[in-house]
Amino acid sequence: MGIVQRQSIQSSIITYAGAFIGAVNIFLFPKFLTTDQFGLTRVLISVAVILSQLSMLGISFTILRFIPYFNDKKNQHHGFFSFALRIALLGFVIASLLFLVFKNPVQNFFREKSSLFVEHYFCLFPLAFLMVLFELFFFYSRSLLKTVVPIAIREVVLRMLQTAALLCYIFKWVSFDGFIILFIGSYLLHLIAIVFYVGFLKQLFVFSKINFEQKPQVRQLMRYSLFVFAASIAAVYTSNIDVIMLSGLAGLTSTGVYSIAFFVGTLIQIPGRTMNQVAIPIVADAWKRDDKLKLQQLYSQTALNQLLIGGFIFLIIWINTDLLLSFLPATYQGAKWAILIVGIGKLFDLATGINGEIILYSKHVKVNLITNLFLIIIATISNYLLIPLYGVEGSAAAVAISLFCYNMIRMIFLYYQYKLQPFGVNTLKALVLLTACLIIYLLLPSTKNIWIDGIYQTLVPSIFFIFFLLYFKISPEIEVAFNDSVKILKRKNSVQ
Numbered sequence: 001m002g003i004v005q006r007q008s009i010q011s012s013i014i015t016y017a018g019a020f021i022g023a024v025n026i027f028l029f030p031k032f033l034t035t036d037q038f039g040l041t042r043v044l045i046s047v048a049v050i051l052s053q054l055s056m057l058g059i060s061f062t063i064l065r066f067i068p069y070f071n072d073k074k075n076q077h078h079g080f081f082s083f084a085l086r087i088a089l090l091g092f093v094i095a096s097l098l099f100l101v102f103k104n105p106v107q108n109f110f111r112e113k114s115s116l117f118v119e120h121y122f123c124l125f126p127l128a129f130l131m132v133l134f135e136l137f138f139f140y141s142r143s144l145l146k147t148v149v150p151i152a153i154r155e156v157v158l159r160m161l162q163t164a165a166l167l168c169y170i171f172k173w174v175s176f177d178g179f180i181i182l183f184i185g186s187y188l189l190h191l192i193a194i195v196f197y198v199g200f201l202k203q204l205f206v207f208s209k210i211n212f213e214q215k216p217q218v219r220q221l222m223r224y225s226l227f228v229f230a231a232s233i234a235a236v237y238t239s240n241i242d243v244i245m246l247s248g249l250a251g252l253t254s255t256g257v258y259s260i261a262f263f264v265g266t267l268i269q270i271p272g273r274t275m276n277q278v279a280i281p282i283v284a285d286a287w288k289r290d291d292k293l294k295l296q297q298l299y300s301q302t303a304l305n306q307l308l309i310g311g312f313i314f315l316i317i318w319i320n321t322d323l324l325l326s327f328l329p330a331t332y333q334g335a336k337w338a339i340l341i342v343g344i345g346k347l348f349d350l351a352t353g354i355n356g357e358i359i360l361y362s363k364h365v366k367v368n369l370i371t372n373l374f375l376i377i378i379a380t381i382s383n384y385l386l387i388p389l390y391g392v393e394g395s396a397a398a399v400a401i402s403l404f405c406y407n408m409i410r411m412i413f414l415y416y417q418y419k420l421q422p423f424g425v426n427t428l429k430a431l432v433l434l435t436a437c438l439i440i441y442l443l444l445p446s447t448k449n450i451w452i453d454g455i456y457q458t459l460v461p462s463i464f465f466i467f468f469l470l471y472f473k474i475s476p477e478i479e480v481a482f483n484d485s486v487k488i489l490k491r492k493n494s495v496q
Contacts, residue, residue: 010148011274018155019267025163026263027327030256032170035331039252040116041183042259046240048124051099052131053236055092058229059084060139062221065228065284065361067143081140082206083218087225092132096125113251123180130187137194144203147278153193161186227366234372235356238379238402242395245383250391257331258392261338264317265346265399271309272350275302279354284361295358296420303353303422304430305475310350311434312465314343316458319441323454338396345400348407353422355410364417371409378405429474436468437461 029038063084099106107118134154141150165182168174174182198204243262247255279298286294317324318340325333379402386394414420441461446453473479 011151011278014148014152015155015270015274018152018159019270021156021159021163022263022266025159025166026260028163028166028170030260030328030332032166033176035253035256035329036114036116036251037176038259039114039247039255040120040180042243042255042262043114043117043247043252044120044123044127044180046243048127048131049240050236050244051095051124051128052092052135053233054095054098055128055132056088056135056229057091058225058227058232059087059091060135061228061232061360062225063136063139064143064280065224066221067281067284081136083221084140085136085206087222088132088136092129096128099124109248113249114247114255116252117247120180123184127184127187130184130191134187134191134194137191137198140203141194141198141201143281144201145281146201149197150194151274153190153197157193158186158190161189228360230366230372232356232360234375234379234406237376238399238406241379241383242399245380246387246392246395249384249387250395253331254392254395257335258338258395260325260328260332260335261342261392261396264339265342267317268310268314268343268346269350270313272302272306275306276354276357280357280361283354283357287361287363292418292420295418299353299355299358299414299420299422300424301353301477303351304424304426305477306350306353307347307427308430308434308469308475308478310347311430312437312462314347315434315437315441315461315465318343319458319461320454323450326450334392338392341393341396341400345396345403348400349403351422351427352407352411355407355414355422358414358420359410362418364413371413375402375406375409378402426474429472433465433468433472433474437465440464 029041033041063081067080103121107121110117138150138154141147162183165179165186168182169176169179195204243255243258246258279302283295283298286292286298321336321339325336379398382398382401383395386398388394390397411421438461441457444457444460447456469475470479470482
């Protein structure tokens with residue numbers, strides 16, 4: 001089993017464990033927080049993410065791209081991580097000053113519909129600062145091909161800490177303001193955890209002397225970082241602008257409702273996130289060796305497997321949407337169609353594989369400057385026009401439109417420039433299989449009992465999907481993983 005497959009499986013298991021905790025949180029938070037309070041936690045995270053990414057200036061991706069040139073533990077990687085840390089801290093100071101200079105216009109945008117966010121505006125800065133530091137250590141760990149533990153810290157530890165913060169509020173040990181402090185504190189504790197992990201690896205070279213002799217020079221590093229920053233900021237922007245604009249144009253209540261659809265989109269994207277995190281260092285190495293055959297293999301492999309796994313997850317979620325929403329207060333029932341729209345957009349994003357990562361680590365990063373500016377314009381205009389008309393569903397539609405445009409541009413470029421494309425015969429088989437499962441679900445009669453329907457309407461399409469996925473050998477990687485799992489179970493049973 002290859003490194004991508006092995007670490008993808010391990011990372012997926014951990015990420016889904018984190019998703020389970022996240023699902024518990026997504027039901028607990030709306031139950032014990034008002035929709036405005038729940039919406040506040042979402043918009044704080046979205047704005048802080050944008051602030052943190054502005055601060056990073058693309059340096060986190062530069063760590064992944066150039067670590068093969070500096071990788072020398074004995075010489076503390078020639079101070080490469082120390083250099084990246086200083087750049088990010090300088091970027092945070094500059095970005096924070098911009099957020100302070102434009103504080104009044106930003107607050108005015110939220111004041112009428114989301115006054116609670118205005119009251120907590122200054123919470124953005126410590127939250128974004130902790131995000132910056134964590135991302136640096138997270139990407140640094142990934143560059144060393146250590147992905148499983150950092151993912152566990154980000155996906156499991158952080159969510160458990162946030163659950164603990166909410167429990168403190170539920171038992172009235174803290175006020176709501178105290179809960180917000182604990183919520184931000186969860187990011188501090190998970191940062192401490194990853195710092196200790198890097199120290200455990202004996203790779204904690206924070207104050208190392210910077211020595212780039214006979215290595216890529218600072219000018220080359222920063223040039224790449226700025227190109228990557230310009231290329232990736234559009235993805236960060238479009239991933240968060242929906243929550244931000246929804247809060248300003250419709251209010252925190254709508255943001256709280258939309259957060260349910262946003263969480264479902266996160267679940268669907270888990271296969272993509274885990275595969276991409278493991279594949280990125282390999283993509284960087286393939287570009288270093290100019291191995292286009294390896295790039296095409298990774299491109300088609302990730303696209304197919306992400307479509308299959310993400311599509312199956314989306315199918316199961318959609319089948320059980322009414323059941324899941326029944327656990328939430330009545331205010332959140334309006335999230336159903338937003339879930340469908342966001343899910344379709346996220347699924348298309350998965351089906352196009354690691355196109356963005358391939359471009360980011362190629363020599364043509366700069367071609368994304370114009371296309372990403374175009375994407376930012378599309379995301380902003382579509383949200384601005386659709387939210388006042390359709391509210392939560394309008395924001396969901398804007399996300400789907402943005403994802404479709406972004407991925408089409410990237411696919412066209414990769415095919416035109418390198419003849420790389422993510423689709424094949426097995427892609428068509430996967431689409432037919434997922435469509436057949438959906439048709440089977442629609443044809444199944446209802447028992448009028450939401451629990452019985454949820455169980456048997458989930459079970460029948462699932463069995464059909466798994467059987468024909470393996471029978472037609474649509475994904476060699478999934479087949480290998482399934483066979484390995486069967487062998488492990490047989491081995492355990494024989495030992496017993």
